Amino acid sequence: MDDHKIFIPQDTKHIMKILKNKGYESYVVGGCVRDSLINREPKDWDLTTNALPEQTLEIFKTEGFRVIETGIKHGTVTILMNGNPYEVTTYRVDGEYLDNRHPDNVTFTTSLKEDLSRRDFTINSMAYNEDKGLIDYFNGISDLKSKIIRCVGNADERFNEDALRMLRAVRFSSELEFKLDFEGTFSAIKKNCNLIRNISVERIREEFCKILISHKPSNGVLALKETNLLEYILPEIVPCTGFNQHNVHHDKDIFYHTLSVLDNAPNNINIRLAALLHDIGKPKCFTMDDKNIGHFYGHNKVSAEIARKILVRLKFDNKTIDTVYLLIYEHMSKFDKIKPYSIKKFMNRVKIENLESLFELQIADIKGLAEEYRDYSKILSLKDKCETIIKEKQPLNMKDLNINGSDLINLGIKQGKQIGEILEALLDRVLQNTELNNKEKLLNLVYDEYINKDETGKKL
Numbered sequence: 001m002d003d004h005k006i007f008i009p010q011d012t013k014h015i016m017k018i019l020k021n022k023g024y025e026s027y028v029v030g031g032c033v034r035d036s037l038i039n040r041e042p043k044d045w046d047l048t049t050n051a052l053p054e055q056t057l058e059i060f061k062t063e064g065f066r067v068i069e070t071g072i073k074h075g076t077v078t079i080l081m082n083g084n085p086y087e088v089t090t091y092r093v094d095g096e097y098l099d100n101r102h103p104d105n106v107t108f109t110t111s112l113k114e115d116l117s118r119r120d121f122t123i124n125s126m127a128y129n130e131d132k133g134l135i136d137y138f139n140g141i142s143d144l145k146s147k148i149i150r151c152v153g154n155a156d157e158r159f160n161e162d163a164l165r166m167l168r169a170v171r172f173s174s175e176l177e178f179k180l181d182f183e184g185t186f187s188a189i190k191k192n193c194n195l196i197r198n199i200s201v202e203r204i205r206e207e208f209c210k211i212l213i214s215h216k217p218s219n220g221v222l223a224l225k226e227t228n229l230l231e232y233i234l235p236e237i238v239p240c241t242g243f244n245q246h247n248v249h250h251d252k253d254i255f256y257h258t259l260s261v262l263d264n265a266p267n268n269i270n271i272r273l274a275a276l277l278h279d280i281g282k283p284k285c286f287t288m289d290d291k292n293i294g295h296f297y298g299h300n301k302v303s304a305e306i307a308r309k310i311l312v313r314l315k316f317d318n319k320t321i322d323t324v325y326l327l328i329y330e331h332m333s334k335f336d337k338i339k340p341y342s343i344k345k346f347m348n349r350v351k352i353e354n355l356e357s358l359f360e361l362q363i364a365d366i367k368g369l370a371e372e373y374r375d376y377s378k379i380l381s382l383k384d385k386c387e388t389i390i391k392e393k394q395p396l397n398m399k400d401l402n403i404n405g406s407d408l409i410n411l412g413i414k415q416g417k418q419i420g421e422i423l424e425a426l427l428d429r430v431l432q433n434t435e436l437n438n439k440e441k442l443l444n445l446v447y448d449e450y451i452n453k454d455e456t457g458k459k460l
Helices: 010-021 031-037 055-060 113-119 138-146 155-161 163-174 182-198 201-212 217-226 235-240 255-263 269-277 299-313 318-330 340-352 352-367 377-391 406-411 417-432 439-451
Strands: 028-030 045-047 065-071 076-081 084-090 093-094 106-108 125-131 133-135
Touching: 010 028, 010 045, 010 055, 010 076, 010 084, 028 031, 031 125, 031 138, 055 065, 055 076, 055 084, 084 255, 155 163, 155 182, 163 182, 163 201, 163 217, 201 217, 201 269, 217 235, 217 255, 217 269, 235 255, 235 299, 255 269, 269 318, 269 352, 299 318, 299 352, 318 340, 318 352, 340 352, 340 377, 340 417, 352 377, 406 417, 406 439, 417 439
Parallel strands: 045 084
Antiparallel strands: 028 045, 028 125, 065 076, 076 084, 093 106, 125 133
C-alpha cells in the first residue's frame, strides 16, 4: 500500500535510521499513522521495533541520547531528542488482563502482525515505514474511509482485556465524527458496560473530558447513553432523559436540551462541563401550575450542588469544581432594567475572569430553547453594562477602595473583625455611588458613623 505516503518528522526518521543501521526494523504506529492518513496533525510519534528493550536502551545510550526506562518490562523505552520524548516499544503479545485494564505480563515477539493484533481499533492498528510503506493487516484504511470505529478481532475480548477501550471507542467516534461498528463494537460495549466500574475515575475523567471538548460532544454523550456507559459514569443525568418540561420555551426534553447547549457552548472544558450539568437538578425541582405549565424554581442552585458532588467524585481539581459550580449557580442571572449597584454585586459574585464564560453559557442555553424564544437581548445588555464598568475602572471590590485597614487603625479603630466589617460597609456605599470613593470622604464617613458616636449609637 505504498500509495499511502506519510511524512515522518526528521527526529523520528533519525531514530528509525539508527535502528536500521544496527540491523533492526521499526515502524511509526498507532495514532500518528491514523491522524496522518486523515490529514490531522499527530500529537505524538510512537514507534514499534523488533529490537528488544535492552537492545534499544543500549543502542541509544551508546549514540549519546538520554534514554528513560519508562516501561521497560512492558517493552517501552523513551528516547529524548531535541527536548521531545519518543516512545519506542518492542513488538509484543499481551498476557491475561485479570483486572480488565493491564496485561499481567507481556511476551516479546518478532512478528509485527502479532503486535498489531493486540491493539484496540483497526484505525489504530496500522504501521508505516519508508521501506515497506503502510502495513494494514486489519483493514484500518477501509474503516477510515467508511468512518467506522471497529475493534481489532473480537470486540468482546478487546473490552474484557481493557474496559477503558469502551470509553476510548466513544471518544474516537466523537472526536473523529465516526460511527461505532454496530454489530461488533457497539453491541460489545453495551454488553460489557458494567466493566467500566473496574477503571479508575482519573482515567474515566480524562477520556470523558476529551469527549466533551470534541467538535460535536453531543454525539459522544449520546453514544454513552445508548451504550449504557452513562449510567455508570454520570448516573445523575439519567432522570433527565425523556423528561418533558411542559413549558412553551422548551421544544426538547431536559436531556436533549442539554445536548443542544453542550454543542453550542465554546470549546472550553469549564463551560462544556457547566453546559452538561447546568440543568441536572431540574427533575428534582419540577412543579406544574394550575395551567399545566412546568416550572423549575431554584434548579440552578440544586444543579450546582449536584454538579459539585459529581466533579468531586471524578476527582477534578478544586479550581475547576469552583468555577463550574459558579457558572451553573449563576446561569439564570439575567438583568435588564437594573441599577448599576446590582450589576456590580453580580460582577463581584461571578468574578471578572468568569464573566465571559458565564455569558457564553447563557447564550448557549438560549440557543437550546424553542426557536421563537431565542432572545439574547438581556444577556447582551448585561454584558455591555459589565464591559462599561470594567472599562471605566469603576470600583468593584475592597482593593479598589481609596482607604484601607491602616487608615482605619490610624483613626482609632481597633484591629480585629470590625476593620473588615467597616470596609465591607464602605464598599457597599461606593458600589451605590462611585463619587464616594475619595479618601477624605471615606474617612469622614468612618468618623461620623463609627467614631463620633456614644454607646447608644447617637452622634456626639
